[in-house]
């Protein structure tokens with residue numbers, strides 16, 4: 600369909616084939632975009648990003664999303680590669696040392712908590728701030744970050760990532776107002792279904808969460824490829840006036856109270 604023909608984008612967070620960002624990169628290129636891939640130096644060594652870079656004919660620029668210096672070099676490098684400004688950015692970055700180390704919410708390690716917030720939320724502000732200060736976005740460009748429903752509702756095991764996602768979503772609104780006013784650029788978050796990725800599988804009880812969400816959602820869980828398609832629509836010119844929104848992409852889960860499938864499970868348990 601060439602929905603992104605002639606558009607230039609930066610994609611953060613592709614680590615391996617399971618990564619949501621991996622699927623977004625493939626879908627964006629399939630729709631005609633030119634992209635630059637980025638991840639941390641460690642992820643570039645450990646992951647399979649080179650394989651994706653070949654598939655997408657895209658350069659890879661290492662950047663730690665918590666480092667403004669790295670982000671400045673990334674944005675400069677991407678603009679030099681494109682020979683122009685940027686049309687879309689995907690922030691697909693998240694990590695909590697507290698979740699990784701199984702530390703419960705009521706006993707958070709605060710150094711780790713700061714890291715969670717810096718990597719998973721403040722990095723989004725830094726990305727947008729660098730793009731803004733460098734006037735790097737084209738008019739009617741689109742910036743998207745990935746988030747999760749635990750920002751609004753308690754989900755067991757999500758721990759301090761819930762707080763990070765609440766901050767991330769707030770930044771999308773705050774910066775969206777400024778980016779819209781000054782550059783006609785939109786900023787949104789996509790609140791994605793649980794998805795079996797490296798980050799997703801780090802959450803305790805992920806398999807149960809996936810099964811529960813699947814049983815609750817009228818359309819079933821949205822997978823990484825579904826998410827990639829949704830990202831393409833938000834990068835495209837078909838959604839120019841959508842901004843400062845947290846957009847649920849979860850097969851209907853967020854509007855459900857009780858589904859037949861879950862009702863049946865509890866009914867069967869009664870007998």
Ligand SMILES: NC(=O)c1ccc[n+]([C@@H]2O[C@H](COP(=O)([O-])OP(=O)(O)OC[C@H]3O[C@@H](n4cnc5c(N)ncnc54)[C@H](O)[C@@H]3O)[C@@H](O)[C@H]2O)c1
Nearest residue numbers: 612614618619642664692693745746793794796797798799
């Ligand atoms: N998997 C799910 O269930 C789910 C659901 C909703 C939202 N999300 C969000 O989707 C996004 C992508 O996660 P994913 O599920 O594809 O997992 P993933 O593990 O494939 O991706 C997370 C990425 O973050 C990168 N990253 C970590 N620290 C970084 C840093 N300092 N600088 C730059 N990059 C860094 C990792 O290298 C990795 O590529 C995250 O924001 C995650 O919270 C995931």
